[in-house]
Amino acid sequence: MTTYVAPTRDMLFAMNELAGLAAIAALPGNEEATPDLVEAILEEAAKFATEVLAPINAQGDRQGCTCKDGAVTTADGFQAAYGKFVESGWNAMPASPEFGGQGLPSLISTAVLEMWKASNMAFSLCQMLTLGAVAALENHGSDRDKQRYLPKMVSGEWTGTMNLTESQAGSDLSAVRTKAEPEGDHYRITGTKIFITWGEHDMAENIIHMVLARLPDAPEGTKGISLFVVPKFLVNADGSLGRRNDLVCASIEHKMGIHGSPTAVMAFGENEGAIGYLVGEANRGLACMFTMMNHARLNVGLEGVAISERAYQQALGFARERVQSRPIGATSGGPVAIIRHPDVRRMLMNMKARIEAMRALAYFTAAQMDTAHSHPDASERAKHQAMTDLLTPVVKGWCTENALDITSTGIQVHGGVGFIEETGACQHMRDARITTIYEGTTGIQANDLIGRKVARDQGAAVKLLLAEMNDTLAALEAAGDNELKVIAGSLLGGTLALEKSTDWLLATYDQDPASAAAGAVPYLKLFGTVTGGWLMARAALVAMKMLESPDADFYRAKKITARFYAEHVLPEAQVYREAIVSGAGSVLALDETMF
Amino acid sequence: MTTYVAPTRDMLFAMNELAGLAAIAALPGNEEATPDLVEAILEEAAKFATEVLAPINAQGDRQGCTCKDGAVTTADGFQAAYGKFVESGWNAMPASPEFGGQGLPSLISTAVLEMWKASNMAFSLCQMLTLGAVAALENHGSDRDKQRYLPKMVSGEWTGTMNLTESQAGSDLSAVRTKAEPEGDHYRITGTKIFITWGEHDMAENIIHMVLARLPDAPEGTKGISLFVVPKFLVNADGSLGRRNDLVCASIEHKMGIHGSPTAVMAFGENEGAIGYLVGEANRGLACMFTMMNHARLNVGLEGVAISERAYQQALGFARERVQSRPIGATSGGPVAIIRHPDVRRMLMNMKARIEAMRALAYFTAAQMDTAHSHPDASERAKHQAMTDLLTPVVKGWCTENALDITSTGIQVHGGVGFIEETGACQHMRDARITTIYEGTTGIQANDLIGRKVARDQGAAVKLLLAEMNDTLAALEAAGDNELKVIAGSLLGGTLALEKSTDWLLATYDQDPASAAAGAVPYLKLFGTVTGGWLMARAALVAMKMLESPDADFYRAKKITARFYAEHVLPEAQVYREAIVSGAGSVLALDETMF
Structure with a gap:
């Protein structure tokens, strides 16, 4: 049974570098x-959480x-x-x-x-x-x-x-x-x-x-x-x-x-x-309820981040301690800690990369909410409120759906003992399982996203976000770094998928709402995957400038993790695009009796 | 709590049309x-299972x-x-x-x-x-x-x-x-x-x-x-x-x-x-153990199929009974059974399509084993033994990894009551969780696949399988049916991804085994996804000819389900290809201390 150590270093990075804490503090x-x-x-809270x-x-x-x-x-x-x-x-x-x-x-x-x-x-x-x-x-x-x-x-x-x-x-x-x-x-x-x-x-x-x-x-x-x-x-x-x-x-x-x-x-x-x-x-009770539901939805999305982090820490601790088998390719020498086996690393990297992207997205959205609340300029408030509204179902839906996979991977890293309740890995997966359901299922979040948040304003908020992503793409290309080029290529594919899917949704929503709804959850996942990829790309840009800092290891890891995300996670965008743009027909074709 | 009704119609279809029962019976x-x-x-067994x-x-x-x-x-x-x-x-x-x-x-x-x-x-x-x-x-x-x-x-x-x-x-x-x-x-x-x-x-x-x-x-x-x-x-x-x-x-x-x-x-x-x-x-105990392990691995793969089917039946029963909300786009009228909501249909189709592909693959592999066992011609026996060996880790790994998602989706279809133990959906997910671990984890299966089954024979068995897939592609194109054309396009993308990834693996395995191993699980999933897609495509070809038969509904559903697979599942092949061919570096780059 491992304990929990709050990842304050990455939290502060997401707050300072991606969510813009300084700007928030200046409001x-x-x-x-x-x-x-x-x-x-953060230090006191971390102590309370651990102790x-x-x-x-x-x-x-x-x-x-x-x-x-x-x-x-x-x-x-x-x-x-x-x-x-x-x-x-x-x-x-x-x-x-x-x-x-x-x-x-x-x-x-x-x-x-x-x-x-x-x-x-x-x-x-x-x-x-x-x-x-x-x-x-x-x-x-x-x-x-x-x-x-x-x-x-x-x-x-x-x-x-x-x-x-x-x-x-x-x-x-x-x-x-x-x-x-x-x-x-x-x-x-x-x-x-x-x-x-x-x-x-x-x-x-x-x-x-x-x-x-x-x-x-x-x-x-x-x-x-x-x-x-x-x-x-x-x-x-x-x-x-x-x-x-x-x-x-x-x-x-x-x-x-x-x-x-x-x-x-x-x-x-x-x-x-x-x-x-x-x-x-x-x-007017429902309207009153919505006040708290938006907060609660962000918080449940944050649960997805949190329970994933817990599962990651538990799996990482095990992978460092558990000794089993020689390294791949070795024909002599003794067994090694399983973190040295490529597939275990792949699982840990997958957990780590998704968690960091999810955290970035959740914190970025919290900052939008803060700006919407406190900015002196009404048009800025409105703009950031629209961004908060847009991202809330994405944080809720995408971070929790990811948490199902990540907590399950946490068990997988353990092998057989992962399935034993005393190990503690099962609890995280069982706890996580409610997060895609309560405060509105992923399907409900996705319908909210495509209807109230995208179709209603004719994609205006999405397009603002896409414009920010394009700025990041330009910065990545201009950086003259091979790793950032790889990230840029993947992010470009992701933004194009998001753009194309959004256009399709806007063209479809009114005249064929059932087809739009058939792609709602893939659209939500696409949105989270690409926006997470964008924030990871921004993280890599920050990291590139800090590789000589005293904290260089953190930034090296951040840049590599962003590349992992670009190569292993962001390509999923194409699967979602395909499902949204081409897949509605086969979702809806079957007679109910034919299932 | 629903019961279980054996899907004998689909089982017989997979046995007769995809695995070639008649040819097996002639041995x-x-x-x-x-x-x-x-x-x-099958009828008697179905009765025993249900009763x-x-x-x-x-x-x-x-x-x-x-x-x-x-x-x-x-x-x-x-x-x-x-x-x-x-x-x-x-x-x-x-x-x-x-x-x-x-x-x-x-x-x-x-x-x-x-x-x-x-x-x-x-x-x-x-x-x-x-x-x-x-x-x-x-x-x-x-x-x-x-x-x-x-x-x-x-x-x-x-x-x-x-x-x-x-x-x-x-x-x-x-x-x-x-x-x-x-x-x-x-x-x-x-x-x-x-x-x-x-x-x-x-x-x-x-x-x-x-x-x-x-x-x-x-x-x-x-x-x-x-x-x-x-x-x-x-x-x-x-x-x-x-x-x-x-x-x-x-x-x-x-x-x-x-x-x-x-x-x-x-x-x-x-x-x-x-x-x-x-x-x-x-x-020589390990060699003796391997005799039973291969059987056991196929059987655990089959558990993935089985527990997924059980979860699907439970979710389908609920979706037909549970009445909630108006259909999407309706502004009047009462609430309907949730199977009429597009996102619920999407989840059910996803479960159904994967299950049918998994069943086809497991049964196809069993038929390979039968032919390897009983064919009078030694070279045929050897060929089918190689195919059995190749597909065994794929059945074990891919069907069980799918089962994790499918049983989780089974809970999701239920909404809140899915998380309540008495509903019964949780048990299937909890039961399924062991299947990717015992009899060799997915990572172990994947290493077996890339090493003993692909690299060792220089890809000979994979290439035989790819040749069969190309025959199916030609038949799909020749059929002159729009739905089959869609399926062909997706399958072509899948086979190319498998071919390219196999070539990369063969070129990499000896000189850089760690990089090959970093892509082993993605390769296993790619293999299952594409081979499942090939079998679904073959199923669609059979179905097309039976649309006027007395059992037309079954064949219509089969063809639509194959299209769903082509549009929603098979595109995942590109994500795996990317991870295999380009992603090893970022899996292996991080120092152990930097996780």
């Missing part, structure tokens, strides 16, 4: 984000949670770790200062969140859901509710949840049936929600549920859904806890992974009806 | 394999096996099912008639084995290991040992195991340390073996272990390993069971999947030494 309101502070935060969260990760998996009479008990060590987490201020760190957060740029909290997710993904979900609920309340809640709930949710003394899914309403929230009946200043909520992450547990004294439900006179479909805040314990005017609300955890799920995180079936209003308060306008 | 000794008999066997093995599959996963004081208890229902399996003669079916088997061609038993593996992979492993031990004894054992063990092993009254791995000797069997000291007509075996599938259990009265060990004077490395037969209970001259041998199951592993199959740590000779008998010549 109004971000004055505190000095390089020293950022390094200090507090990583050691209980396997225990959480093995022991899981138990539910008895509506009470959920978490695995040994989780309660104590959560106490330390709150006490150290980590829960509050990413939140805005008005209610106790530190108000630091998302780019910084993104690096910190990656550490929580890598060291203990199941644990990290509690904070993620809490911060999502905080965002919804902060943006849409009444002043009374903000004052009542936010300070303790931001601190982490109380946790938050998102209650969206019902058994008949999964990807399709228009089918939500939970009811809200008005009664004075509040509503009575009745209905059953499923898949509620950290819906019930023993780590905090109160749990604040954000619940989607329908008013009695609500129109059908998505335009008749409202958002409510429904606390486990009602909160008195003085902020003290009142009586228990009419909601209960009916059961928890037996899942493939993230065993440390309880996934609850929540029953609201089995007696007199749970008391809830409207958040935002009536029938 | 000497195969007279019994009439079309009627084959259909009857007896499939229903206990999930139970085996949930309950697993337990080990107490050296005794292993299997999950509820396994003992009874095994009794029926033996009683019905299914264990004996694939074995040669001399010791009670039916002596049918491998092609037929391959289809039957696919059913066992799909309906209950954990259960099926017991027979697989027994048949492997039977093959080793039959080919290399003394007459005394054959008479003593084989009849009851063939019937299944006794089961067999392969004891190869030790903790320091995984992929590298040269590191085996288990000792064998001569004593009269037998040897005393001492040592500890790990990862012994069905090494101990409660389903049979005796277990016959095939054990690799070293004689006292043995040379180091692989040339000093001998094979021994070591029964759990010694067998008296009259065939009755004697006293317990000095071997014990020390523990069983806690694995990610195949929980129904006990994986034992076996301790030999903790007291006076376990009594074993030499099989074959001293120090």
Whole structure:
């Protein structure tokens, strides 16, 4: 069982060189984000991740949670770790200062969140859901509710949840049936929600549920859904806890992974009806939810990065220690550590290259969000908001799909012991398996990408991005370096594939939406593969200038890793292009009975 | 929870049209394999799989096996099912008639084995290991040992195991340390073996272990390993069971999947030494093992096909039943079954197309083996043996690597409930995860492929296969059908990629073995992808002529599925070619410390 060491060197590289931390820190309101502070935060967070969260990760998996009479008990060590987490201020760190957060740029909290997710993904979900609920309340809640709930949710003394899914309403929230009946200043909520992450547990004294439900006179479909805040314990005017609300955890799920995180079936209003308060306008609940969903989607994409990094570290540690067989071609001499075998290196390089590209993409997107939030110029804000919107489904979909492969490769590097649970490699793969599903499946992300993010603005945002890629191509060609030329050739192929596929999509989306949708996931993967390749190419350009620096090894490795990506990963762009541009017919041709 | 229905229609198609069952049945000794008999066997086996093995599959996963004081208890229902399996003669079916088997061609038993593996992979492993031990004894054992063990092993009254791995000797069997000291007509075996599938259990009265060990004077490395037969209970001259041998199951592993199959740590000779008998010549144990390993490798490849089929059936059943969201582009009307959503269709088509190509390849290879075994002409036998040898690592490596993706996609089709263990989709993915590891990892298969199977004969066997592919290309072009033209274009790209990569490998293998090995797994995947594409193209040619037959729907679906493969899967060949021909440098460039 290996531990986790936060890859702060690569995190800082992605923040400084690819996401532009200096520019973010120069935006109004971000004055505190000095390089020293950022390094200090990352160092402290890395320590917490290694010392507090990583050691209980396997225990959480093995022991899981138990539910008895509506009470959920978490695995040994989780309660104590959560106490330390709150006490150290980590829960509050990413939140805005008005209610106790530190108000630091998302780019910084993104690096910190990656550490929580890598060291203990199941644990990290509690904070993620809490911060999502905080965002919804902060943006849409009444002043009374903000004052009542936010300070303790931001601190982490109380946790938050998102209650969206019902058994008949999964990807399709228009089918939500939970009811809200008005009664004075509040509503009575009745209905059953499923898949509620950290819906019930023993780590905090109160749990604040954000619940989607329908008013009695609500129109059908998505335009008749409202958002409510429904606390486990009602909160008195003085902020003290009142009586228990009419909601209960009916059961928890037996899942493939993230065993440390309880996934609850929540029953609201089995007696007199749970008391809830409207958040935002009536029938506009979905719009309120979207506020937090975009954050959550980026965060789940980041989970893909994080769990992949964890799997990589575990595999790398094993490959350095495990001695087996002579090097290829040797006819004498003893066995060597398996990292010296070419196929093991290939697997490790594949993991490493994808992870670095994914991290770059996630951090770059966080920086877009920061600029969209804080730039003084409205047109810059709009431009970066469009880029954030464009990249959010790509980060979510592509980083998580990659994580499935990478965590599986992590097992493969181990050979037979990889399949033994005690080794720890399986847990990462089982944990990763949820990431392409929750907060919207890859298919949902891809439909969002081709529809709202590409077709709606006629490809304007994509074309801005492609123009940036062309600038990088020119810089690569101008550098006069053979390795950068190889990278440029591959990136050119990738950008042309993206351009051609985008043109095809724009021409197809309105008149033949089914054909466009048939290529949606390949388009999302194409987008991630090429954008990741672009960021790796930019990384190689930076690295080329630093090969004589004291940290030369890091930059040499970065340049080689970028070349690996160009030769082994980026060519996938052509497969996706082919599937998008030529493949819709065979996706749709079969009668349903002929499957 | 869905059940399993054997895909006999597609199995018969692959057997008849792609593997050439009629030609196999015409070989000497195969007279019994009439079309009627084959259909009857498949029908009966399908019934057994659905009625007896499939229903206990999930139970085996949930309950697993337990080990107490050296005794292993299997999950509820396994003992009874095994009794029926033996009683019905299914264990004996694939074995040669001399010791009670039916002596049918491998092609037929391959289809039957696919059913066992799909309906209950954990259960099926017991027979697989027994048949492997039977093959080793039959080919290399003394007459005394054959008479003593084989009849009851063939019937299944006794089961067999392969004891190869030790903790320091995984992929590298040269590191085996288990000792064998001569004593009269037998040897005393001492040592500890790990990862012994069905090494101990409660389903049979005796277990016959095939054990690799070293004689006292043995040379180091692989040339000093001998094979021994070591029964759990010694067998008296009259065939009755004697006293317990000095071997014990020390523990069983806690694995990610195949929980129904006990994986034992076996301790030999903790007291006076376990009594074993030499099989074959001293120090030639590895060669004896290879006899059964090739069979076992094909069978594990077949597991990839089988578990993928099971995952596909489960996902398809769900996609037909689960109603969610309007069809894409619709602005009114109700929600529809998700099979009507393009991205779900894409996932199902991807599963279906790969599975059919994998099945075709596995069955085609089984037919090569049958021809190599029974053809009257020695040069034909040699040619087909070379083809069997060439394709064995491809079937093992490519079908199992595909199975990882396909079983994962099976979960994805389910959305959120796919991650819940009770749904059953997770088990298939967890079970599948071992298939790329045991019987030699994908890396080991790939090294075998590029070294012993391609470089050693200077690509002669590959070129024979490429020539057959070119014949198919000509037939596709001559057919005058647009869909077949599309398929031809894609297949041409694939064959050129295979040809070019093979040429590169042949030029590189001797002088730069590390670079060749860096591309070994991509080459294996390229080989499988293209050969699968060739077989799908042949299937489309057959289908084109049958579109007016009473079974027209099957052939229409086959032709469309072949086109899907050509458009969505076969283009991957270019990614592999790029990785092989251009990518070795970046695999090998990084210093070990720079990972």
